[in-house]
Amino acid sequence: MKATNEGVLLLNGKEVGFIEGQTVLEVAQVNGVHIPTLCHLKEMTPTGACRICCVEIKGMRTLAAACSTPATAGMEVFTETEKVHKARRLIVELLVSSGQHNCISCEANGNCRLQDLVYFYHIEKQAFASPEVPLYPTDADNPFIVRDFSKCILCGRCVQACNEMVVNRAITIGYRGAKSKVVTGGDGSYMGSDCVFCGQCVEVCPVGALVENKGRGTGRNWETKKVRTTCPYCGVGCQQLLHVKGGKIVKVTAVQDAQPNKGRLCIKGRFAYDFIYSKERLTTPLIREKDQFREASWDEALDLVASKFKEIIGSDGPDAVAGVSCARSTNEDSYNMQKLFRAVFKTNNIDHCART
Amino acid sequence: MTNSFADFEKAKSFLIIGSNMSEAHPVAATFVKKALLNGAQLIVVDPRRTELASMAAAHAQIKVGSDIAFLNGIMNVLISEGLYDKDYVQNCTKGFDALKEKVKEYPVARAAEISGVDQKMIVDIAHRLAKIKPMMLMYTLGITEHTCGVNNVLSCANLQMLLGNVGFECGGVNPLRGQNNVQGACDMGALPGVFPGYQKVDNPENRAKLEAAWKVQGLSAKLGLMIPQMLDGLLDKQVRGFYIFGENLANTEPDIAHIEKVLAGAEFIVANDIFMTETTRFANVVFPAAAWSEDDGTFTSSERRINRVRAVSIPPGKAKPNWWIFKEIAKRFGHDWESSSAREIWDTEISEIAPSMKGVKYSRLENDGLQWPVPTQEHMGTPYLHKDGKFTSGQGVFSAVDWTPPAEVTDKKYPFVLSTGRRLQHYHTRTQTGRSEGINAILSEETVDMSPQDAANMGIVSGEMVKVMSRRGQVEVRARITEEIPPGMVWMAFHFRESCANWLTNPVFDPITLTAEYKACAVAISKIS
Ligand code: SF4
Numbered sequence A: 001m002k003a004t005n006e007g008v009l010l011l012n013g014k015e016v017g018f019i020e021g022q023t024v025l026e027v028a029q030v031n032g033v034h035i036p037t038l039c040h041l042k043e044m045t046p047t048g049a050c051r052i053c054c055v056e057i058k059g060m061r062t063l064a065a066a067c068s069t070p071a072t073a074g075m076e077v078f079t080e081t082e083k084v085h086k087a088r089r090l091i092v093e094l095l096v097s098s099g100q101h102n103c104i105s106c107e108a109n110g111n112c113r114l115q116d117l118v119y120f121y122h123i124e125k126q127a128f129a130s131p132e133v134p135l136y137p138t139d140a141d142n143p144f145i146v147r148d149f150s151k152c153i154l155c156g157r158c159v160q161a162c163n164e165m166v167v168n169r170a171i172t173i174g175y176r177g178a179k180s181k182v183v184t185g186g187d188g189s190y191m192g193s194d195c196v197f198c199g200q201c202v203e204v205c206p207v208g209a210l211v212e213n214k215g216r217g218t219g220r221n222w223e224t225k226k227v228r229t230t231c232p233y234c235g236v237g238c239q240q241l242l243h244v245k246g247g248k249i250v251k252v253t254a255v256q257d258a259q260p261n262k263g264r265l266c267i268k269g270r271f272a273y274d275f276i277y278s279k280e281r282l283t284t285p286l287i288r289e290k291d292q293f294r295e296a297s298w299d300e301a302l303d304l305v306a307s308k309f310k311e312i313i314g315s316d317g318p319d320a321v322a323g324v325s326c327a328r329s330t331n332e333d334s335y336n337m338q339k340l341f342r343a344v345f346k347t348n349n350i351d352h353c354a355r356t
Numbered sequence B: 001m002t003n004s005f006a007d008f009e010k011a012k013s014f015l016i017i018g019s020n021m022s023e024a025h026p027v028a029a030t031f032v033k034k035a036l037l038n039g040a041q042l043i044v045v046d047p048r049r050t051e052l053a054s055m056a057a058a059h060a061q062i063k064v065g066s067d068i069a070f071l072n073g074i075m076n077v078l079i080s081e082g083l084y085d086k087d088y089v090q091n092c093t094k095g096f097d098a099l100k101e102k103v104k105e106y107p108v109a110r111a112a113e114i115s116g117v118d119q120k121m122i123v124d125i126a127h128r129l130a131k132i133k134p135m136m137l138m139y140t141l142g143i144t145e146h147t148c149g150v151n152n153v154l155s156c157a158n159l160q161m162l163l164g165n166v167g168f169e170c171g172g173v174n175p176l177r178g179q180n181n182v183q184g185a186c187d188m189g190a191l192p193g194v195f196p197g198y199q200k201v202d203n204p205e206n207r208a209k210l211e212a213a214w215k216v217q218g219l220s221a222k223l224g225l226m227i228p229q230m231l232d233g234l235l236d237k238q239v240r241g242f243y244i245f246g247e248n249l250a251n252t253e254p255d256i257a258h259i260e261k262v263l264a265g266a267e268f269i270v271a272n273d274i275f276m277t278e279t280t281r282f283a284n285v286v287f288p289a290a291a292w293s294e295d296d297g298t299f300t301s302s303e304r305r306i307n308r309v310r311a312v313s314i315p316p317g318k319a320k321p322n323w324w325i326f327k328e329i330a331k332r333f334g335h336d337w338e339s340s341s342a343r344e345i346w347d348t349e350i351s352e353i354a355p356s357m358k359g360v361k362y363s364r365l366e367n368d369g370l371q372w373p374v375p376t377q378e379h380m381g382t383p384y385l386h387k388d389g390k391f392t393s394g395q396g397v398f399s400a401v402d403w404t405p406p407a408e409v410t411d412k413k414y415p416f417v418l419s420t421g422r423r424l425q426h427y428h429t430r431t432q433t434g435r436s437e438g439i440n441a442i443l444s445e446e447t448v449d450m451s452p453q454d455a456a457n458m459g460i461v462s463g464e465m466v467k468v469m470s471r472r473g474q475v476e477v478r479a480r481i482t483e484e485i486p487p488g489m490v491w492m493a494f495h496f497r498e499s500c501a502n503w504l505t506n507p508v509f510d511p512i513t514l515t516a517e518y519k520a521c522a523v524a525i526s527k528i529s
């Protein structure tokens, strides 16, 4: 028996069920039918801006945007007709000619939805000419995000991410028609605007219009290994995807659909990862001699600490030593430290800065 | 947190008190803001007009340190108008009568006078809070970093129990933990009174259990020292050997000048760190440690979620994992610890010792981790505690608490209240964010944030260098003039050494937790030229 809020429609001639409120795109996704998207952003209000998800629906004169068309009972949907492909191909051709889509040097090469579509439709020559001079100059005066407007396809995903996902409300679509542009308040650069550099807009950009500055030129998408981990900064515990090439992190993105962050990160989680490569890292045990430190071997330094602690405990008892653990390091590190104090030194003088 | 971050997006009503989530827990704040776009109600109680305050249905701009008076005033309205959850109070809680008597001493007029919030607004907020259930209460260090920190926390719990909001999805009392693994460090027993999993050290059964697990004898029953007591111990030579793992005490403790004197006079200091810091300068031995992403392990977030961290790069030079360093010291005392990886430590020790984590094994942590308590390996974790008002300890207990002012209040000589905290772009003493390319370009120096009124009265313009003085010290810092700050208050962070707020803060502590009163001390401001 079907619940009242369920229905059935025909998808490419096959009967499929749906739940009221689902869009045609969602029904297709659930049933393994691929419909390309550019502007669509999961869980956000569909904008229908790019039309690349167009499908044919029996009885409708024009093609419909699958992302914003609600599924209805008895609907007959076709996703692969000649009409559909012709329309999609034209959209792609127009997008390609809208700017300077130079894949060879583009940071998004291999990770670009427009490139995927050009490839899919075998578009080898540009059908229309691109403007010779980009309408708007690139914004790169901040350390983290490069905004290349000549690659922007105005899908609006960044605007949606900024306004609906992270609700920082720093950008919107400005100007009109052919002059349209993603703008900050007052159309200045990100620096000095309301932008808080969470990088969410970069995360959702389907092309190479918004790219991360720090990782530029350090590794292509297909060269990097992706490793899930947890952000080392605040107590939210956001899940990160480290993009690693040659044992080095070149970029950090958010894990999609993960608890607790569901694809989001903040400025620290996204951009403050490279401190581990600082030249100032400590690389050897150090022992103080008067006012100077000198390098020491592990054995020498460990022996010194052990003998000094033994001497103190021997003469003044275990409570003459105390330790402060680290609220930034791992559980296993803290566990071993308290075990050292309790099981070995026999004191409960172990604390950490739970209070800052 | 009693509840989960996943609730934030779904909640219909929030009370956020003493938390500037947009800066201190930015991703958590995005879900609150999203809920607001969907029509949720937000009440913010904070001396500063934070981003969330500016989006709130009501912002009670209380005076620094007046939280209890304000909350008692709210509860006075709820009780006298009969707007609280009588069934819940009767069935799930104890101590209501004492609370009722206590809040009688805080009629709206008195609460308004102490907190500086308009009487009408107090009544309106009480009505709003009673109207939508459940309501989610979140707080951060604005509640705890006071000499009355514990009482502040109890007040928040009182309110939520009175409204019948503890034990439900999208409700609860939710302290957002500051650091990534401050929850975990507590869970692991890096606290003077408890073994891993909050098993009290003064309980002989617990000691016997741990003695068996660790194959040792004679675990100490005596409560250990908390950090401020350790520092006092260093001063009077009761503590002779001091081991500092990672913490940059010389910048993060209140009254830096005093702390440095203590550290300089210590007999023997050992430090594990990844960089030389203001604190390691005082060490006798410094061990180079592996950093985040150079070692496997787990962090436990605010929502009690145990998450994996994974190694992707190799520690520089001879740097080693911290757990290894502790193990090596133990070895030199004749203790051979078997575990030789983070995974082994967790699977064979921690999860065997801590009952609330018994069901957590690394093999179960591949994706979204698990939220303790996880009593068995079949258990799927606990998204919210005290389900349906059935408190783990039986019944929820009300605590009648009185308002007490901060230890140091303003006077003629020091006419401003200084409150402190962190900013979005940097983290703590900047040992990490300061070395991550680009962050310094976004936020390059500390400022003292002050109100336009005070700035105008003193003829201070935005960006001008000014002197901020307290009884403990003084700093020179640029003024940032902002509507976020009410007259009579100034605000600073502790990210930059020279202008660190902790040259000024007051080393006075909550009597129970010994949390310092970072949120309130008295300062004077003067122009430099
Ligand atoms: S970085 Fe974040 S705040 Fe800035 S424009 Fe992008 S999404 Fe908005």
Ligand code: SF4
Residues within 6 Å of the ligand: A231, A232, A233, A234, A235, A236, A237, A238, A261, A264, A265, A266, A267, A268, A269, A270, B025, B026, B027, B028
């Ligand atoms: S990404 Fe930002 S919000 Fe998330 S855990 Fe890291 S510091 Fe916290």
